[in-house]
Amino acid sequence: MSELIFENGEEEKLRVPEAEENNGGVDKGMEILNNPIHGMYIPSILMICGSIIMYLVTSYKRCLVFIPMTIFIVLYRFFLAINKKKVNLNFDTWSRFELDDKFIISKDSCIYTFKLGSEDETLNCPPGSSVAIQAFEHEETGEILFELPKENDAEEKEESEEGDNAEEKETQAPVDISKYKEICRFYNPISSSTTKGTFDLLIKSNTNGKFSKKIASNSYKGLQLSFKGFIGTYDHNKCILDYSKFVMLAGGSGLTPMLQVISKIIEDKTKGVDIELIYCNKTKKDILLKNELDEINDSQESINVTYITDDDEGLLSFVDIKDKVEDLENTRFLICGNQGFRDHALDLLSKNYEIDTKGNKQVFVF
Numbered sequence: 254m255s256e257l258i259f260e261n262g263e264e265e266k267l268r269v270p271e272a273e274e275n276n277g278g279v280d281k282g283m284e285i286l287n288n289p290i291h292g293m294y295i296p297s298i299l300m301i302c303g304s305i306i307m308y309l310v311t312s313y314k315r316c317l318v319f320i321p322m323t324i325f326i327v328l329y330r331f332f333l334a335i336n337k338k339k340v341n342l343n344f345d346t347w348s349r350f351e352l353d354d355k356f357i358i359s360k361d362s363c364i365y366t367f368k369l370g371s372e373d374e375t376l377n378c379p380p381g382s383s384v385a386i387q388a389f390e391h392e393e394t395g396e397i398l399f400e401l402p403k404e405n406d407a408e409e410k411e412e413s414e415e416g417d418n419a420e421e422k423e424t425q426a427p428v429d430i431s432k433y434k435e436i437c438r439f440y441n442p443i444s445s446s447t448t449k450g451t452f453d454l455l456i457k458s459n460t461n462g463k464f465s466k467k468i469a470s471n472s473y474k475g476l477q478l479s480f481k482g483f484i485g486t487y488d489h490n491k492c493i494l495d496y497s498k499f500v501m502l503a504g505g506s507g508l509t510p511m512l513q514v515i516s517k518i519i520e521d522k523t524k525g526v527d528i529e530l531i532y533c534n535k536t537k538k539d540i541l542l543k544n545e546l547d548e549i550n551d552s553q554e555s556i557n558v559t560y561i562t563d564d565d566e567g568l569l570s571f572v573d574i575k576d577k578v579e580d581l582e583n584t585r586f587l588i589c590g591n592q593g594f595r596d597h598a599l600d601l602l603s604k605n606y607e608i609d610t611k612g613n614k615q616v617f618v619f
């Protein structure tokens with residue numbers, strides 16, 4: 254059972270405090286140079302003006318050589334910027350991104366904002382796809398680490414501690430990294446795929462959950478996590494061609510892939526697709542991003558949001574679904590939630606409609 258994880262269950266903006274010691278290895282002085290104004294425009298103008306002034310003062314033509322050099326450097330940085338726009342997230346290597354902010358949205362859920370490599374980059378996660386995050390679990394104690402200490406780090410630490418810190422050294426056992434096994438968890442980014450410089454993950458935490466509990470209780474600005482992606486087989490472009498209506502059945506944090514699809518449809522101003530989102534939760538307080546969903550419901554003619562809560566309406570029933578389906582053949586069902594919710598939703602569809610609930614065709618389970 255989920256318990257209270259964040260003390261303040263109200264929606265609030267939480268500025269995570271700066272980590273005191275660990276800044277995630279990012280040199281803040283260098284970071285400012287990623288901004289084109291500081292890293293390119295200002296230095297270029299200074300170089301060109303300086304060259305001209307030096308030439309005027311000294312009449313020494315060689316001073317002007319800095320002008321073509323500067324133009325070359327500017328063009329080179331433009332080339333790099335164009336090629337860096339999309340983050341090259343792939344499934345072979347881990348990419349490190351640092352936590353920039355977190356925003357508590359309910360008693361157990363938070364939106365975590367991660368910084369991309371530069372302010373120009375975009376994550377470009379396809380709708381319905383997720384990213385994998387790496388962590389390590391100690392096989393005996395169950396301790397979760399987001400990063401294993403490097404063996405060199407341990408040796409260096411030992412050397413630097415010799416002499417003046419002998420007492421502390423005695424109490425610090427070296428970390429045995431062979432006892433940790435890798436674990437991965439998947440999350441669907443909810444920020445627009447074209448958001449520049451950052452991306453958001455909505456993570457629902459559970460007191461029994463290994464990763465989600467650790468991140469809820471142990472996250473600070475500058476925390477670096479390792480990501481791979483993208484994961485998912487949902488083909489949005491095909492889906493909007495083949496079906497004119499999406500009935501989305503989402504439970505709890507299963508809202509996230511639905512938000513991705515809805516955002517894509519709104520962003521692209523997709524015509525000819527109606528969406529019925531049926532969002533199920535235990536209680537009204539558990540409904541995530543209700544204000545945002547209400548706004549979508551009110552502002553988008555083709556998108557309708559219905560809330561179902563166990564304590565008011567009871568579990569999702571076939572009547573709730575049937576009400577939203579006028580033309581079954583042209584309706585695609587998208588389902589996301591925990592195992593119990595998925596099984597319940599699939600059961601309702603397979604028992605009441607003669608449709609294929611296993612072939613990922615008319616019914617898609619994220």
Ligand SMILES: Cc1cc2nc3c(=O)[nH]c(=O)nc-3n(C[C@H](O)[C@H](O)[C@H](O)COP(=O)(O)OP(=O)(O)OC[C@H]3O[C@@H](n4cnc5c(N)ncnc54)[C@H](O)[C@@H]3O)c2cc1C
Pocket residue numbers: 255383438439440441442455456457458459461462463464465466506509510591619
């Ligand atoms: C493709 C994909 C996309 C996903 N996208 C998201 C997302 O965008 N946001 C998100 O929050 N999660 C998402 N999940 C779930 C997520 O990957 C983790 O499984 C979840 O955070 C629990 O991980 P954990 O290590 O904390 O729990 P585990 O240690 O793996 O679980 C321990 C126990 O706690 C229970 N538990 C853990 N978390 C919950 C919970 N939230 N509700 C009820 N019981 C729970 C489990 O059933 C289990 O019994 C996604 C999963 C998949 C496969």
